[in-house]
Amino acid sequence: MGDGQWFTVTELDESTYAISECGHWENVHSYLLIGAKEAVLIDTGLGIGSMKTVTDSLTDLPVSVITTHVHWDHIGSHGEYQRIYVHEAEKDWLTDGIKGLPIEHIRRDVSRDITKPVPAGFSAETYTPFRGEPSGTLQDGDTVGCDSRPLVIYHTPGHSPGHICIFDPASGYLFTGDLLYTGAPIYAFYPTTDPVQLIQSLEKISAIGRVKKVFGGHHQLGLAPDILQEAGHAAQHLKMHGLAKHGTGMHRFKSLSFQF
Ligand SMILES: [Zn+2]
Ligand SMILES: [Zn+2]
Incomplete structure (x- = not known):
């Protein structure tokens, strides 16, 4: 199965798309918001398929990733993008990983209850959550996306310390x-x-x-x-x-x- 078929793209309006992974029990949604000169991707999904294959098919504009929070099911394809932003309270989770969450646990959760054929490149045995330096950090009240579509960041901790709403x-x-x-x-x-x-x-x-x-x-x-x-x-x-x-x-x- 190709990466494109793993994802379900829903056009919310002419410049906003939901990119969903309905074949997985978590039914994760990521969102692509297209501005005049750049696009913003909110989260990058499970990492079972290539998110970039999908966003490349939807826009030619440069894409910046905004991370709602650093749980493995929302940062799956972060490694495919150059510009990644995260709330300052979870910067160290992105660079060092989340302490106390065993990789065996993550590999079991990523590979169970899947109802669609997975892309050929996916392997649960070697699945490893993204780690890397963000391009920048976000704070409550920040406005991001510098062109026609400014987005407002709300720091909303609780589910995780650096969780944000956009x-x-x-x-x-x-x-x-x-x-x-x-x-x-x-x-x-x-x-x-x-x-x-x-x-x-x-x-x-x-x-x-x-x-x-x-x-x-x-x-x-x-x-x-x-x-x-x-x-x-x-x-x-x-x-x-x-x-x-x-x-x-x-x-x-x-x-x-x-x-x-
Ligand atoms: Zn979460
Ligand atoms: Zn989640």
């Missing part, structure tokens, strides 16, 4: 990575997660105005903006009932669920 005011799209998606629980139960911060981050993004659509890093593609209201209410509920703690288990709301 808002595109031109389209009203909010890209929420692993802070907010539906179709599976949002995770904050292992040591590098922080349920209290995750809840603060949900409150933070629920206050962003002019959001027309929300795009998460996994599962259901494209959520109506009222999901932000639900996220805000869920955050208040969890806080009020003292549930923002590791070990409190699964918390289910209307479309959202959380595992702490």
Whole structure:
């Protein structure tokens, strides 16, 4: 199978694409935002297929990668790009790897429950998450993408310390990575997660105005903006009932669920 067939490309509008990996149990989404002189790629997927093959077929412009967070399932094809940006709090994860996550565990997760033929170049036995120096680091409030389509960075820790959400005011799209998606629980139960911060981050993004659509890093593609209201209410509920703690288990709301 070719790399192109591994990915499913969805045109969200004439200059925005979702690049999805529906053949994998994680159903990961990356997003390509095309400006006038350059393009931004939000995350690079699992690394089972070549993301660059896909982005090359969609644009001739130079592509900068913005990393929502440095988990292996979002940095898979980082090595194929020259310009990579990450929040300053996870720069060392990108250069040194995440401590305490055994490679055997990652190789098992990347290769299980796959429902599509994988590209010929993929091997679970030798799969190794990307490591490398970013071209630059990001902070809360930064504006990136210097041409016609400036994007606003929101630092949203909790799922991981340097997790970011990216808002595109031109389209009203909010890209929420692993802070907010539906179709599976949002995770904050292992040591590098922080349920209290995750809840603060949900409150933070629920206050962003002019959001027309929300795009998460996994599962259901494209959520109506009222999901932000639900996220805000869920955050208040969890806080009020003292549930923002590791070990409190699964918390289910209307479309959202959380595992702490
Ligand atoms: Zn993650
Ligand atoms: Zn993820």
